[in-house]
Amino acid sequence: MCNLDDYKNIWVFIETECGRPKNVGYELLNVARPLADQKGCALIAVVIGKDIEGVAKDAICYGADSAIIVDGPEYEHYTTDAFTKAIVTLVERYRPETLMIGATNNGRDMGPRVSCRLKTGLTADCTEIDIDEKTGNIAWTRPTFGGNLMATIMCPDNRPQMGTVRPGVFKKGAYDESRTGEITKEEIHVAPEEIRTTLVERVNEITEAVDLEGAEVIVAGGRGVGSAENFKLLEGLADVLDATLGCSRAVVDAGWMPYAHQVGQSGKTVAPKLYFAIGISGAIQHLTGIAGADTVVAINKDPDAPIFGVADHGIVGDLTEVVPALTENIKARKA
């Protein structure tokens, strides 16, 4: 328990890697901006890394009122110990009411470590964030039980209230170059012996990064595609649409596509303008991952596939016939 009145403002943690920001931090600023306005408090970006002043400026242009930065060589790569110490020190200095973190692997590594040290509540993988009218607390809503149920969670007596949000669930706001704000530099140093893990080697296996979270159009295939060979048909369609290729878990399990392409509860959460679900039956775990898609179109040979229940337009048919026909039609139209 703590004196709630001592805590104010909303903080968004902006994750960086080698000085480059991850998009999810800016997406969170866009979600938090109206909440800060509603509460009449400041929205503050917190950036920890190496050579990150430009990132702090960009955060202000994406909606933050001001920024706090912690810059140092010990923050070039993420480590649990250094980042936890930095965030906890800042929270104790400034006492924010709310702290939001992107649910990347690093964010989900750091978040619980921080909330546990501060003995406060953390809600993971939120898909909606509101202010509870009665109490003024943040109402964090998230899917649970594999997406079968939504739960709204609050942290009434402890501060800061903490939550993580997966990349791609929300969209970035517009970049407003005219926005200005104060950037405060905080000195927090972590001795080498306090960092108990060492990055020995980084291996990048994928030459071309798969950006499903940021994609406008996604062509995704499921078990119904039938084989790795048949994914060439989907690639053809993705090419004419300039789309990113996605897939369901069954496809990764079968070894037809690498995990980086997986959409759904155990893969990426996506919010494209247009989502093609091809040979995807529509298990609840997959539907949870595409809940943010504006338009869903489905192609499936099973007329009772649950995917048709969430599709704006669908074709019951053989995808090996329908997909090439779609590709040809769109190609002709664009020519």
Added chain:
Amino acid sequence: MNICVCIKQVPDTNEIKVDPVTHTLIRKGVPSIVNPFDMYAQEVGVRLKEKSGGRLVVISMGPPQAAQALRSCLAVGADAAYLISSRSFGGSDTLATSYILSESIKAVEEKEGARFDLILCGKQATDGDTAQVGPEIAEHLDLPQVTYALDIIEKDGGIQVKREQDAGYDMIATKLPAVVTVVKLPYEPRYPTLKTRMGAKKKEIPVLTEAEIPTIDLAMCGLKGSPTRVKKTYSPVREKHGVKISGKDPVQAAGEMVEFLADAKLL
């Protein structure tokens, strides 16, 4: 290497349905399984033990029936199992759960007469999906942690962990003791045989309540020790009533879909 694996019994979320009237989970008839990520954690642990010796102990916090989950781990390589179960632990969120587990780990170390070098968890449980309990156990015990492990190798008296990242993996080195959380692995957990199943059946699974965990502070357990509150639950509404073309020639059907997309200015 002495290893402790923390597991959770979960409902098979593929089999879960939501009651359309009450918006609550229908758990009746839904099979219970060991959280799949925990089975990968156990498999990594058993492989490490087979290589370098030592003992592998599996623990779980839950109701009495969670003993079944522990027994299934005894049948695939665990040497001993402890069930942590008490009414005082009910209603715990991740902070309280991880506190109880960390205090239990200390109590089990006393009973086993040895310290754990490595504590393994699945990256998350498929019912709650929070991925918080592993790192929180590490924090309570003040240990280093590596999350999202694809593999663990013993090296120079410590471990190197292959940690999943966006475009590939990182090799992370750390000293022991440490906490590691494990993702889906390139290989599947082993199956029990009739013999190992019979052996597991004969083993006793001690139950630890607060009486057997002398250092535990009950104010940090259950609802009292949980900063978060579930305010409401509801089933997600996803019904759209879109167009569904059925029984048409593929070329014609594709043409209609393209028309729809063009009208919606999506091409």
